[in-house]
Amino acid sequence: MKKILSILLPILLFAGTICAITAEEILAKVDENMNAGTVKSTARMIVETRRATRTMSSVSYAKGTDTAFTEYTAPAREKGTKMLKIKDDLWLYNPSTDRVIQISGNMLKQSVMGSDLSYEDFMEEIELAEAYIATMLEDKIYDERRCYVLDLMAKTENLAYSRRVIYVDKERMVPLYQELYAKSGKKLKTMRLSKVTKIKGRWYPLQVVFKDELKSGNGTTMIIDEISFDIDIPDHYFTKAVLRK
Amino acid sequence: MLLKLALKRIAGNGWRSVFNILILFLVLMGMLFIQGMYDGWMRTARRQKEEWEIGAGHFEHSNYDKYDSFTFKDSFAKIPDHIQELIRQNEVVPILVFSGVLYPQGRMTPISIKGIPWDQALLKIPSQMLRVKDEYPGSLPTVIGQDMARTNGLSQGDLVSMRFKDARGVFNAYDIEIVKVMATPVSSIDESQVWIDFTVLNSLVALQNSATLFILKDEATQLNLGSNWRYISQKKSLEDVLAMMKADQAGGYVVIALLLFLAMIAIFDTQILAVFKRRKEIGTLIALGMTRRQIIRLFTYEGCLYMVFGTILTAILGLPLFIHLGTKGIPLPQELSNLNVGGFSETMKSYYDPLTILFMLIMVFVLTLFASWLPAAKIARMKATQALRGKV
Amino acid sequence: MLKFVLKGLIRDRSRSFFPVLIVTAGVLVTVFLTAFMSGYMESMVRQNARFDTGHVKIVTNAYADKISQKPYDLGFIDSESDFEQWKRDFPSIRWTPRIYFGALMDVPDEEGNTLEQGDVFGMAIDLWDPGAVQDIHLQEALVQGRIPQAPSEILISQELFSKLRLQLDSTVTLLGSTLHGAMSFQNYIISGTVSFGVHALDRGGIVTDIEDARLFLDMEGGASEYFGFLPDGIYDDGEATKIKREFNARYNSEDEFAPQMLALTDQNDLGFMLSYAGLALGLINVVFILIIAIVLWNAGLLNSIRRYGEFGLRLAMGERKGRLYKWLLVEALAVGVVGSLIGAALGIGLIQYFHVHGIDFGAFTQDTSMMVENVVYLSADTKNLILGIIPGPVATVLGAMLAGIGIFRRNTAKLFKELET
Structure with missing residues (x-):
């Protein structure tokens, strides 16, 4: 019996530590899962407006959370339009005009391609663990998966969203649902992540539905068709020179 | 002596004199009415601008451009201490301006959010309704203008979501309750704007006691706020409004000019016929030794006397009407205020500027003088003998 | 008798000249005034119709x-065949499409990077349709440069032009969103600058061709509003309302993008404003006609009084009082008609002059920018003319009638005596 106990104890202890995973640790794991050194992805964005449903395709390259480059490939009207984000600056390039245009001011508030996302939202890529203090709430079943529910409060007073609630798949450490709140506590946006697939050893949601909760409509769906992590992306992809290429 | 003669002849003219005086009376009434209405309108519009928006003058932050909402996030500063004191005395009203987005019926609509102290008494904005008693009420009490309500399909009691970024760039959002749709005649505090309490807005955007504008009760003569602030005098704020009215008044001037022309015709008409009719009389007067100048003066006096009587008649008959228009005014129908033209929202009261009235009287007087002098000057040139025979 | 009366009038200059002159002046004033008043109203209506409302306009239900x-995103797309149908259905109306939109104007430096940016408000009209160009007085509004002659040429407000330190024929980029909300870019060449005296347009307005706007906003074959103008370019509320009813009965439905027609008076509270202004102007007109009637009546009265002596003589010679009275009236009528005709002719001449040149109030409005047309164009229409002419003969004859009563009242001897004085 003692022998059995001595074998089991470490296991029990280990299990205990698993159970006692802290909110911070979960968040770190989520960040680790969701952010990579470099990411290349091919995606479709489905925008529903009052008149029609439109699908836009794009290829994106990202490095860390600071720099990202997107090129639209379809439909014909948007083909060749490029978007480059470096820290707090955002540039657009459009082949028909051959112009690089910096997006600033009121333009940042506008929706990207008619979606429920604004340019500001595009700028808003952060490491959650770095920006928020997490508290664990009661677990929930979401989308038939057991989830941790984390309440995130902004560490600093200059984050766009001062509070988030995030549901993290316990097994895969992938966020499945996120609510973004205003300082007042009013829910502004929600994200529903689904089609969680294992890619090169990490679980990743291939579909996201963004919804501006104040706006009418059904939100915007983003579907990732192809994604690869930590690949070699030449540095020039993240300079303004890439826009004109 | 000549004056007496002129008076006698006016009395003797009977019908003609009555008509002339009547016409002058109508012309004067018309002119005064039109001018009084314009001046009244202008004053009302100016007063409304003053009462609702600009006070006796205001300071704005040097980065502030009311037409460019992008400037709002950099165009505020802490209220200086000596202004704070003036605010307490209700001499100054601070206003904080931020940009935001309203979602009436779920459609994004860019707006300006303006904070005004609920206890201010300088501007007519019904700020008392903005008072927030609980620290975090379910919904924020706000006041909007009728135009804003109409364009966005909002009405009193409606709840609607409003989102904005605070001074640090953090999203904030509230359900606001329209506690009052104010019937303001001043569209520049109405269109695309939501009014909430000054302190509340300050706290919502993570500021303390900061303002974009200071509306003054009295003209700023010695106030010095430093280079952060720019003083906009009332006159400057009113430039656009006044110019628009002046353009409208141009139409009034044409009518006045035509009225004057009519008056001249009337006097001229009377005089010319009188001269014809009294050729012999004039001949006799000349023969009796009256100089030409005296003859001319006689006729001119006559014309002037018409004017004097016309003025007296206007004063007697017109005064009650003008006093009524000036104090009670003409009530304007509600629809007119929807047009959002300054001054077109309440009872239209005339205003009579003594100088303008004097100027008009002098103008009519001079013209009357001219119209009565012209025929007389002509007749006075004839020879006494011919005049006696009645030939011209 | 008439011939004799006329002879008398022509021969005795004092009998005809001044009375005719007075009637002429009086009629001239009334004719001019009524034309001015309606010109003033029309300029108000026209201004609104051209920039804002049309005489009628067709929009979608959602847009309305x-x-x-x-909101151009709620406008029409692919509506060309519908538009052709509407044109066929209402052939008397001149139709023209419009799109109003907002965008960001980006001015490049030499390397094509952003140098300056500014928000603009775009008004797209059919620049190849001379009627549409005339509608917004584009030629008159042009400050420098030329009206676009090729695709992708735009006009920009003089104010914005100087603010962004632009140059003629330089290229700028518009950045906006399409009808579907997608990003939209377009390069344009600035062919000229404009100043409309319309605040909203002069602050940051641009004028583009409708095809350019359709391309830019992805509204192929569409428009946000279709303006319709009644024949002769004069607004007739009854006619517009009739057309509106007809159109809406035929085409309007529950669908949120179904076409709906609005009349000018349905928009901007213009209906009310027009009837109110019409009332006010009508009142001024009445007062004027009243004054003029008094002046002319007075003239007629004086005319007759002056003739008492002559009448005394004629009575003494055995003419009957009734005949003399009739004589007087015929004479007054002749004076009234002749004076009115001359007055009306001069009035029409004057109106024609101002019809072409307009009365420029620019001096009063030099420093401002607002939606007030500075020039009132007068036009002579029959209704105004008749209204202006009527007081002429009527008041003159009325004056003569009243004065003539004296013929009956005074006895022959007294009238005869007046001849001597």
Whole structure:
């Protein structure tokens, strides 16, 4: 019996530590899962407006959370339009005009391609663990998966969203649902992540539905068709020179 | 002596004199009415601008451009201490301006959010309704203008979501309750704007006691706020409004000019016929030794006397009407205020500027003088003998 | 008798000249005034119709709901065949499409990077249709440069032009969103600058061709509003309302993008404003006609009084009082008609002059920018003319009638005596 106990104890202890995973640790794991050194992805964005449903395709390259480059490939009207984000600056390039245009001011508030996302939202890529203090709430079943529910409060007073609630798949450490709140506590946006697939050893949601909760409509769906992590992306992809290429 | 003669002849003219005086009376009434209405309108519009928006003058932050909402996030500063004191005395009203987005019926609509102290008494904005008693009420009490309500399909009691970024760039959002749709005649505090309490807005955007504008009760003569602030005098704020009215008044001037022309015709008409009719009389007067100048003066006096009587008649008959228009005014129908033209929202009261009235009287007087002098000057040139025979 | 009367009038200059002159002046004033008043009203209506409302306009139901925001994303697309149908259905109306939109104007430096940016408000009209160009007085509004002659040429407000330190024929980029909300870019060449005296347009307005706007906003074959102008370019509320009813009965439905027609008076409270202004102007007209009637009546009266002596003589010679009275009236009528005709002719001449040149109030409005047309164009229409002419003969004859009573009242001897004085 003692022998059995001595074998089991470490296991029990280990299990205990698993159970006692802290909110911070979960968040770190989520960040680790969701952010990579470099990411290349091919995606479709489905925008529903009052008149029609439109699908836009794009290829994106990202490095860390600071720099990202997107090129639209379809439909014909948007083909060749490029978007480059470096820290707090955002540039657009459009082949028909051959112009690089910096997006600033009121333009940042506008929706990207008619979606429920604004340019500001595009700028808003952060490491959650770095920006928020997490508290664990009661677990929930979401989308038939057991989830941790984390309440995130902004560490600093200059984050766009001062509070988030995030549901993290316990097994895969992938966020499945996120609510973004205003300082007042009013829910502004929600994200529903689904089609969680294992890619090169990490679980990743291939579909996201963004919804501006104040706006009418059904939100915007983003579907990732192809994604690869930590690949070699030449540095020039993240300079303004890439826009004109 | 000549004056007496002129008076006698006016009395003797009977019908003609009555008509002339009547016409002058109508012309004067018309002119005064039109001018009084314009001046009244202008004053009302100016007063409304003053009462609702600009006070006796205001300071704005040097980065502030009311037409460019992008400037709002950099165009505020802490209220200086000596202004704070003036605010307490209700001499100054601070206003904080931020940009935001309203979602009436779920459609994004860019707006300006303006904070005004609920206890201010300088501007007519019904700020008392903005008072927030609980620290975090379910919904924020706000006041909007009728135009804003109409364009966005909002009405009193409606709840609607409003989102904005605070001074640090953090999203904030509230359900606001329209506690009052104010019937303001001043569209520049109405269109695309939501009014909430000054302190509340300050706290919502993570500021303390900061303002974009200071509306003054009295003209700023010695106030010095430093280079952060720019003083906009009332006159400057009113430039656009006044110019628009002046353009409208141009139409009034044409009518006045035509009225004057009519008056001249009337006097001229009377005089010319009188001269014809009294050729012999004039001949006799000349023969009796009256100089030409005296003859001319006689006729001119006559014309002037018409004017004097016309003025007296206007004063007697017109005064009650003008006093009524000036104090009670003409009530304007509600629809007119929807047009959002300054001054077109309440009872239209005339205003009579003594100088303008004097100027008009002098103008009519001079013209009357001219119209009565012209025929007389002509007749006075004839020879006494011919005049006696009645030939011209 | 008439011939004799006329002879008398022509021969005795004092009998005809001044009375005719007075009637002429009086009629001239009334004719001019009525034309001015209606010109003033018309310029107000025209101004609104041209820039804002049309005489009638067709928009979608959804657009009509938010019309003050001019939401082009709720406008028409692929509506060309519908538009052709509407044109066939209402052939008397001149139709023209419009799109109003907002965008960001980006001015490049030599390397094509952003140098300056500014928000603009775009008004797209059919620049190849001379009627549409005339509608917004584009030629008159042009400050420098030329009206676009090729695709992708735009006009920009003089104010914005100087603010962004632009140059003629330089290229700028517009950045906006399409009808579907997608990003949209377009390069344009600035062919000229304009100043409309319309505040909203002069602050940051641009004028583009409708095809350019369709391309830019992805509204192929569409428009946000179709303006319709009644024949002769004069607004007739009854006619517009009739057309509106007809159109809406035929085409309007529950569908949110179904076409709906609005009349000018349905928009901007213009209906009310027009009837109110019409009332006020009508009142001024009445007062004027009243004054003129008094002046002319007075003239007629004086005319007759002056002739008492002559009448005394004629009575003494055995003419009957009735005949003399009739004589007087015929004479007055002749004076009234002749004076009115001359007055009306001069009035029409004057009106024609101002019809072409307009009365320029520019001096009063030099420093401002607002939606007030500075020039009032007069036009002579029959209704105004008749209204202006009527007081002429009527008041003159009325004056003569009243004065003539004296013929009956005074006895022959007294009238005869007046001849001597």
